[in-house]
Amino acid sequence: MTWSGVFPAATTKMTASGELDLAAMQLSIERLMKGGVSGVIVLPMLGENAALTQAEKDKVVRAAKEAVAGKVPLLSGLAELSTADAIAAAKNYRKLGAEGLMVFPSLAYRTDRRETIAWYKAVATGGLPIMIYNNPIAYKVDVDVPTLEGLAEVPEIVAVKEETGDIRRVTDLYNAFGDRFDIFCGVDDLILESLALGVVGWVSGMTNAWPSECVKLFNAARAGNFKAALPLYRLMTPAFHLDTDVKLVQYIKFAEHLVYGAPEHIRPPRLPLEGEERARVEAVILKTIADLKRV
Incomplete structure (x- = not known):
């Protein structure tokens, strides 16, 4: 697998009654691939992982595997409470056809450094390459440089989704490890x-x-063409800010709905947007749509 490029954290499409809408999800994945993405990640936090049963998660991975049809790598998010369940999930997703995992820390307990290292080493025994999902803002566990030093000899751990919000961390990781880990930006x-x-x-x-x-x-930006990238980034940044809110699931599904008609339904305890909040988010999205048309 090539661990580079744009890997969207795919939303899990739902019906109005809260059931999986696998047909809509497959269409969205096909649209992502037509847009040129390098890989697809299902069951991320944005995919409402924690609100799905294991049987539903299996259906999502199977449907996504069918949709990608070998055109791009398929990763699955892995978010579990216990180490035993995490190992079992890793083996299960491998059997279902996932080619890699984006692994959350334990959702049950705020692990210390020794426990965090043990957690990721255990999940690695599932046999799939791993991207560490490092989001200490949400999950209160920071896979920092000393923690990664304890994982550097685990060959299955190949990438880090860097989501501390501290841009200095990127340079710290490269200074500490060179190219040992593929570093991904985790916030838009x-x-x-x-x-x-x-x-x-x-x-x-x-x-x-x-x-x-x-x-x-x-x-454009990876090629160093910041003259082309900067105006587009400035245009899209108000919408990108929506990716960092606690309601990112509602906001991004709403954006998909307004841009191309995808269902925006979510599963409780999340509730649909309404009132002033919905109007505010809609204004940001519609302005982005209009500005993109102009350029």
Whole structure:
């Protein structure tokens, strides 16, 4: 697998009654591939992983595997409570056809450094290459440089989704490890800064709505063409800010709905947007749509 390029964190499409809409999900994955993405990640936080049963997660991976049809790598998010369940999930996703995992820390407990190292080493026994999902803002566990030093000899751990919000971390990782880990930007509104510092990939939320535009932005900036990338980044950044909100699932599904008609339904405890909040988010998305048409 090539661990570089734009890897959208795909939303899990739902019906109005809260059931899986696998047909809509497959259509969205096909649209992402037509937009030029380099890989697809299903069951991320944005994919409402924690709100799905294991049987539903299996259906999502199977349907996604069918949709990608070998055209791009398929990764699955892995978010579990216990180490035993995490190992079992890793083996299960491998059997279902996933080619890699984006692994959350344990959702049950705020692990210390020794426990975090043990967690990722255990998941690695599942046999799939791993991208560490490092989001200490949401999950209160930071896979920092000393923690990664304890994982550097584990060959299955190949990439880090860097989502601390501290852009200095990218340089710290490269200074500590060189090219040992493939570093991905994990937040949309830091992608240009992250590419300037050498990241090789982007786990993106808003790519669900605008795949070709996000791929264009990524490719221009990675090639060093900031003259072309900067105006596009500035135009899209108000929408990219929506990726960093606690309601990113609702916001990004709403963006998909407005851009190309995808269902915006979500599963409780998340609730649909309404009132002033919906109007505010709609204004951002519609302005982005209009501005992109002009360019």
